[in-house]
Amino acid sequence: MPDIELRGSTQGTSRSPRSLRIVALGDSTTAGTPGFRSPREAPPTGEGDTQSQYAYWMVRTHPEWTVLNRGVNGETTTAILSRFEADVLSERPDYVIILAGVNDVFQGRTAAQIFPNLEQLYLRSVAARIRVIGASMLPYNSISREALGQMRWVNRWIEQTASGLGFRFFDAHALLADPNIDGRLIGSPDGLHPDVAGYRKLGEALATVLEEEELREYPGSR
Numbered sequence: 001m002p003d004i005e006l007r008g009s010t011q012g013t014s015r016s017p018r019s020l021r022i023v024a025l026g027d028s029t030t031a032g033t034p035g036f037r038s039p040r041e042a043p044p045t046g047e048g049d050t051q052s053q054y055a056y057w058m059v060r061t062h063p064e065w066t067v068l069n070r071g072v073n074g075e076t077t078t079a080i081l082s083r084f085e086a087d088v089l090s091e092r093p094d095y096v097i098i099l100a101g102v103n104d105v106f107q108g109r110t111a112a113q114i115f116p117n118l119e120q121l122y123l124r125s126v127a128a129r130i131r132v133i134g135a136s137m138l139p140y141n142s143i144s145r146e147a148l149g150q151m152r153w154v155n156r157w158i159e160q161t162a163s164g165l166g167f168r169f170f171d172a173h174a175l176l177a178d179p180n181i182d183g184r185l186i187g188s189p190d191g192l193h194p195d196v197a198g199y200r201k202l203g204e205a206l207a208t209v210l211e212e213e214e215l216r217e218y219p220g221s222r
Helices: 054-061 077-082 102-106 111-127 145-165 172-176 196-217
Strands: 021-026 066-071 095-099 131-135 168-170
Touching (some): 095 111, 172 196
């Protein structure tokens, strides 16, 4: 699906008059795995079920927004940071949504090893005057108790860092974690990624967050 199709190609309800440019930066949960391969994975347009990505649901809610899917399945924060200039700075977005770190946890890295890369993503965005939405990591059904502990530590750190640097924290983990079974997703086709309903919840919730941020910045926008 080309990026242009994420500029008002679907019908929805719009409450913000600004035509925002948004980069969705991250790994598989941004890309839309397993149902969709992002334009970074299957250039130039991506392939698969376009509804299996949160970017689709953001634009369905706000057709005047442009949302660029810059997710790549399997990438660690190191790999994501390495393409920050090409995928974020060069696009000059109003917002960047950063959802990253789960592959570091999956590969056995500790929270302390993840912090520096995330911090650089946040600091470089803030320095470029790009408004940040820092998302917590989602669980996966096979996660060990130790890995879940590391994930929770990183997620708490993201929330604290957001407060300290003045950007918005988005608790994706709380949104899609099973409230009855610790460390599991509420719905998943493969035990690792959200289902389409989960991507829809992510996209619609993120749209609400950006609406709120826009109202804070431009109080008369509704």
